[in-house]
Amino acid sequence: MRETGLGGELLAWYDLHARGMPWRVMPADRAAGVQPDPYRIWMSEVMLQQTTVAAVKEYFLRFTNRWPTVSDLANAADADVMGEWAGLGYYARARNLLKCARVIAAEHGGVFPNTYDGLIALPGIGPYTASAISSIAYDLPETVLDGNVERVMSRLYDIHTPLPAAKPELMTHAVALTPQQRAGDYAQAVMDLGATICTPKSPACGICPWRDPCKARVAGTTAELPKKTPKKPKPTRYGIAYVARRADGAWLLETRPDKGLLGGMLGWPGSEWNEAPVEDDPISADWQTLNSEARHTFTHFHLILEIRTAVLPIEAKPARGDFMPAPQFRPSDLPTVMRKAYDLAAETLRHL
Structure with missing residues (x-):
């Protein structure tokens, strides 16, 4: 039996206190007939996975300004999308974003499916994202359970089972509270409650x-x-990043394999990341080791990169990677750990 009373109280609160978001249709506008854009809801939900609203807003605006529709995104070059995503982390999301956009453009005429089953069949869309799009974009009574909602449910019902074991119990309560009407506003309301009132x-x-x-x-x-x-x-892994610049200013870069961490992203040639990295320089050169290291933390481990720099002759032919002319190189296209290595190495290379 659904507990519509609590849902009604929350919706009344949301009508007054909803947070303005670039992807959100505010409750008054929705009541007036303005419908959310499934593309923008999908984009925001993918970006918000394990990332804060504050960090996502700028990326969301850049993406939707550059690619206003899912068909525009489907036609984008992989390198352009990965470059725009650089710094947001969890790069498999960007690869899945492109895969999903291309399936929607090719198989659905550029229109998002309007059912949970249709959405979850798309690449990169799991149960949470399918529920979020279903409820927020299409007002279907699907239930969202993110970290904010888990916290609200655990406190509302005083649940002491530790996460993640508590998820099924929390979902049961969340489902019971989800109303048949205004499900999209309710989903956003309970997330807002956790983000602004029921904080950690x-x-x-x-x-x-x-x-x-x-x-x-x-x-x-x-x-x-x-x-x-x-x-x-978390364990600590170690690696070597080879940051090289040719005498004409071009940078030696490589695109990482699609699978694995930072898949499909631009980066510096380097060694495997292990307990003790093995030398794997992309070309024989007078490599200089910096006194500083690039440190970064991923979901499952800490990484410490030793940075080696070199200036290469015009005729250099590396075994790995390609030279990118200086005018085409944008450090902002690098993922965070590679940008850290660049920031440490760039000043040294400018003076060589």
Whole structure:
């Protein structure tokens, strides 16, 4: 049985306090008949996976200004899309973005499917994203369960089972609260509640629309929830980045393999990332080792890159990588760890 009372209270709060987002149709506009664009909802949801709203906004605006429709994106060059994505992280999302756009353009006439089953059949769209697009774009009563919603549900019902084991129980409660009407506004409302009121630290319980029914508030356990299973310590891997510039100013770069970390991204030739990296220079040269290292943390490990620099002759023929003329090279097209290596090496190479 659906608990429509709590959903109604939350929607009344959302009507007054909805956050303005570049991809969001505000509740008053939606009530007036303005419909969300599934392309923009899909784009935002893919970008927001494991990334904050603040970090996503600029990327979202750049992408949608450059490629206003899914067909525009489908026709884009891979390198252009990967370059625009650089710095946002989790680069498999960008590859899946292109795959999905091309399937929609080629097999669906450039129109997003308007059912959960149709959406989840697309590449790169899983249960959460299919539910989010279904509810937000098409107002279908599908349930979203992101980190914000998990936190709200765990506190509202005082659930002490640690995550991720608690997910099925939290989903059951979230489904029960999802209304048949205004499902899209409700989905965004419960996410907004977690992001602005029911925050991880110092939640603003005094102004929460669900203050009275919140079982954790009554029990005094809000600060403890949600509980999480302790994570294992991240290992550290090491590698070598070879940052080389030709005498005419061109940079030696390579496109990483599609599969694996930073797949399809532009980067510096380098060694494998292991406990002890093996020398793997792309060309014989007078490589100089910098005193500084590029450090970066991925989801499952920390990375420390030793940086070696060299200036190569015009006739240089590397075994790996290609030279990119200086006017065409944009450091902003590099993923974050490669940009860190560039920032450390560039000043040295300018003076050689």
